[in-house]
Amino acid sequence: MDCMPEIPILRDLTRCGQSLTKFFFVSPRLLPTIKPGRSRSTKTLPELPEDILISIFANLEIPDLIRASSVCLSWHSAYIVSVYKFGLYKQPSQQTPCLLYTTESGPDGESDMFLYSLAESKSYVLSSLPDPPIRSRHIIGSSHGWIITTDSMSELHLLNPITGDQIALPPITTIEQIDPVYDDNGVLHRYRLAFFTGEDVDEQPRYYTTMSCQEFRDIIFLKAILSADPSTGNYYVVLIHNPSSQLSFARGGDDKWTWLPQHYWFADCIFKDGMLYALTRRGEIHVFDLGGSTITHKKIMGASIHKFYDNKIYLIQDRCGDVLQIWRGSLAEIEESSESSLEDEEPLHEYEEPLHEDEEAVHEYEEPLHEDEEPLHEDEESLHQDGDTISELDSEPECHTQYTTRFEVYEVDFATKMLVERTSLGEDLLFLGHNQSFCLRGEEHPQLKANHIYYTQGEHIISFRHTDERDISVLDLQNNICEKALPEQRCSNWPGPVWMHLNPRKITSDSHNN
Structure with a gap:
């Protein structure tokens, strides 16, 4: 031997x-x-x-x-x-997921990542990852064993934390609403954002605003998913971004982003049978065919009733191929105000979402919002009409943690265009957050709990509150009881942790630029 x-x-x-x-x-x-x-x-x-x-x-x-x-x-x-x-290794549906996170106490606090294995209940360090340091990035998605990150200049990368492979995505200045702003020396130092959605063919931007590069990424990028494993070069990246939670995408090897106009307020996406299914915050489902010479679109599901205080909604395909909508309710608890409780909260209007305490109630210069339109970001201070600046966010003297209070699961009946409530997942279990949502079979993963939802605080609000504790928990759908998914709080707060499957395949296509 x-x-x-x-x-x-x-x-x-x-x-x-x-x-x-x-x-x-x-x-x-x-x-x-x-x-x-x-x-x-x-x-x-x-x-x-x-x-x-x-x-x-x-x-x-x-x-x-x-x-x-x-x-x-x-x-x-x-x-x-x-x-x-041969591609013979445990595929995602067979793997026990891991939690990808960072910690300030690692051997190299800025560059190391960690994996918490639910199968083994222990952590592994991932070192020698490419620059920029991972703790200087914002993680906006995980999919097919890769994470999607944005760096301090707001540029986007795909990173496989197992192999160390990295792919630079097209410049964000190729996104329709974004322009670069250079200083007197020709150095990029800000971005300008144009507020329009393409709802009307001749629509002009309602206003502009400029932001520093790092502040820009905290406001603009909401979530990203992949259609397939990027290691082969044949994949799409779909980006949910502001203004108005719109969609843009890029194919592997593209040098610019392609905008999907006229539709907005998207919350989540999945690929099913080669088609992009996109879910809005109101429960609408739009289907896009990105593969043809002409992009086609169809709305196949109308709006649903707004369920919770804070509208967090996910789209997921179960193991039988059915499409599910998952509605998540959560409340922000200010840790310094221990006297407040859920019972003190008054119900909101059916379509009303709470304003963050730091958010001004009205943007004085704005035109009336479209009936389905919402503020650019829950934590965004008022923008100035002249587009010169965006005011600084308040300092963070308090810790605001989003505590999940409940989930409701609905199967989408495309024949009747109705949602059918599921009170139980049976032997299945779900993983939700900033990851691409996925469903597993409990009996195939004895270390996991059937009829449970594993979740992280994956919403974009965390990008404004770097010091907040992250809600990483598992909820029992039978009794609506939550418990911590990790034995102790070992994650740093930034970047936010994400669930993921692991992918050992290295890049094989010469077309990638690392």
């Missing part, structure tokens, strides 16, 4: 170091080896044929798979064949 690292048997891999990227990137030739003349442990790895190893690897959780790939040369070779040649 090849020269062996001192890892005697496969099950002992879980007891060895917890830095996955160190296992992943280090060649087996560089791993610690048994010195000549030193007695070998009686527990040795068997000589297994490659096809047997591939069969074993295909059933390992991704952390175990990565560790196994670094055991010896023959195992590494089998790993390469399994993952890259």
